[in-house]
Amino acid sequence: MSDILTINQLSVSLQKNTILADINLSLTSGEILGLVGPSGCGKTTLLNTIAGFNQLNSGSIIIDKLCINNTNPVPAEKRNVGVIFQDYALFPHLTVWQNIAFGLSKETKEEQKLRIEKLLILLGLMPQAQKFPHQLSGGQQQRVAIARSLAVRPKILLLDEPFSNIDARLRNGLMIELRHLLKSLNISAIFVTHNKDEVFSFADKIALMHHGKIIQAGTPREVFDHPNCWQVADFLQIGSWLPVNVREKQVSTVLGDFTVEDLILNNGEHFVLLVKPQYISLIPGNANSVVKHISFTEHGYHYLLSSIDSSDPLAFEDLSFYSQSLLSLEQEVRLQLIPHSYQLFAHQTHSFST
């Protein structure tokens, strides 16, 4: 399938600071990309640069064969890119119909009418056509913003935290609707989110940014199964971290030891083990862990546990574990690692916040 968007070695500086560096990314027709990363890593700047609200310093952006670079800085209105901001930016003095009609001035009145009616039906907004934005719920306003962006038939839709103002139950429904809509119209989209569940359920592809660079891009499955570094696994909360001691091929942890065949240790590098909750089990015997937090979820009880001996150099904290058994707060239990394909990562000392 041919690419609708190709970004090559893109760099962007704002007020002499490098905000984006060496960004490479591609999107096929109809593909939906979830862009995630810690606050300030450059997600909005990347969307703004694709949309044409920021100038690029070097590299290129190719949108459906239209090449944008330093020598050809195509203005925003000629890029065929739709943008939906977090606050929807609807015109308050225009009705739903007029908001959607806003960008359609080049078309005849009859063409406009047909197009708007089709979008109102697709988005379930027919009864609201003559209402003003302040008369609509958050979800309805978001639909109007979507309809208005789609009216001009964009090649790509950019969405900056599109669901963040909408309550969780409505959000799921809207996400599914929007995904169907984009797929049925074969429109590619990039959406920024801080919500990891959203990105895993809505995106065909995930790109994780850190300090102005994309550090991993792939399908949700690829990224979840094979995070390529500590930052990716930690940001997406793919599992918990267990300190390890590595001696040649032998790896020791508080929850058990194992061997690895192909670990290369660089000087001064520390490793931690990524432990997904399904690879821990409760067993009888001497306790090694204590329950520090309990919540109830659709997957059963969710526990956060710490090592009993916090002075142990391999002591751990906030180990995530699900069980159908009810444990009590401060209960001491024995956990063990279930053998699996162990994933060790060079360790950083601080973690991200989302």
Ligand SMILES: Nc1ncnc2c1ncn2[C@@H]1O[C@H](COP(=O)(O)OP(=O)(O)OP(=O)(O)O)[C@@H](O)[C@H]1O
């Ligand atoms: N117009 C500007 N001039 C100078 N620096 C800017 C400008 N806009 C953004 N920045 C800086 O660029 C960096 C990236 O900002 P950006 O808004 O793209 O991050 P983000 O990943 O979208 O963050 P968040 O998740 O908090 O929305 C930040 O350090 C920000 O301060």
